[in-house]
Amino acid sequence: MNLESLLHDRLAPAFAAVAGHPVDPAVRASPHADFQSGAALGLARELGRPPREIAAEVAAAADLAGIADVAVSGPGFLNLTLTGDLIDAALRAAAADERLGVAPVTAPERIVVDYSGPNVAKEMHVGHLRSTIIGDALARTYEWLGHDVIRVNHLGDWGTPFGMLVEHLVDLGGGSDHSIGDLTAFYQAARVKFDTDDDFRTRARLRVVALQSGDPLSRDLWRELVARSEQYFLDVYARLGVTLGPDDFAGESRYQGDLDAVVAGLTEKGLLTESDGALCAFPAGFTGRDGAPLPLIVRKADGGFGYAATDLAAVRHRVGKLGADRMLYVVGSPQRIHFQMVFAVAREAGWLPDDVIAEHIGFGSILGSDGKMLKSRAGDTIKLAALLDEAVARATAPAVGIGAIKYADLSGDRMGDYVFDWDRMLASTGNTGPYLQYAHARIRSLFAKAGSGPGEVAVTEPAERDLALALLGFEPAVRAAAASAEPHRLAVHLHGLAMAFSAFWERCPVLRAEGSVRASRLGLADLTARTLHTGMFLLGIEAPDQI
């Protein structure tokens, strides 16, 4: 149940009656009561009356019987204090519902979420962490709310590096698993040869041509590389608890057949200009260093296609074939302008209708303790696998270590940078994954000993009431996270819920209570566990029964 909406709906008619027109009651959580409405303040000038008088009139007119006690406060606020009956009823309704009282959206959208997108033949590294974690949390959240989510893993599986990689594979004698071995070593060996061996470099260039023109051997070896990499990615996703699966891979190679059509389409619309031999689009409103129009390079001077062409083809495909109502690109902030330009060109080309939303979901960097981009001590990029190994080694259990990393990534505003700090993220207290897991596990242990299940909730103690309000704040938190594509809104709420539960735990004995009090507290505990479990599930964080 969404209490804010309920209060909003009850106050709106009263405000409309007093003001003579519709007014947003502006119901918010309040430090002075459960909720407050400050709308009377804004009406004072218009109505030429003191705000407290307006507030009093609204309070008298509003139908809040059985829902909340209302009082005029301060300069003209309405303080709203929920009745015990309403709280009990709302908790019972949530407890009786598998979805905790959160109804699916009434108008489901088809939402394409593009995230993770690692490069074939390279190991995943910390640079892929945030996109993978944030994207997965968003996909899970939208899906749970009832949207039709299509996950897209836009692999870097095409382009000039693959001439080099395939040629290297040929040198090693073909495509058996053993010849590829460690992906990073394989890539680096190819790279070294490419940089130092003229003959190899020439063969690599020819191999690109062969690959792109469909030479069977080249294609087979390329496919082997892709397959190997995909299996490796899936292993990482399994460790991370990320829901990307084998059917979600849709790499750049998939759009190669569409690129000529992209160029043709843009040409037909008169959107392409030749500049220094390259075909460029110049969407309105983008300027570069010298104030000149900023180009989106669709086809390079050498005739090859850049990523802009692929991204445009992907937009076309996602709108035209996948039927997207909304597309989210969970990609780091540095690419913000690129995507804005892609979206702008796609709109001009007619591939992105006005009623389809395309959003770049940017995020900040992960920093080391020195305040710079996170690197290993030697200054290299840190492999994701190594990071996960360390998390597991440092934590009491794999789920705790992995959960700590994921929660640290999701608990702050995604646009900000954050400092990667093992001690802080693994701490059992504070706004951390382990704290949430601990709160959940405590409840599970309670039921392991209780000998009876949850009963009907009837809130009496202040700590129970605080917990109840936190529980009822779950729905608004999930909807807020979804509305702004900001998982931290849910994460912060879950931390507050866990804190409210801890306070309840200290002050309100459960198993030592008797009769209906014991049953009610078990009911509160159970609802808390289920809410934490669901919320953590939406963030992609495991909630073990024991820690």
Added chain:
RNA sequence: GCGCUCGUAGCUCAGCGGAUAGAGCAGUGGACUUCUAAUCCACCGGUCGCAGGUUCGAAUCCUGCCGGGCGCGCCA
């Protein structure tokens, strides 16, 4: 130079138009015959980068500065 983004307590961060700006960590002082003390309670701690503006009301919106990060034609 232009653009994007971030500047809130010693540290890490919420809050993003409403009443005395909130948490956590660190610090100080308490609480274990107790359902997981991996916890809880209290205290301490802030000219919300600076200066204007809009508003009944600004950390929140606008403008201009200052400081950090990132981008700005053939890498993705």
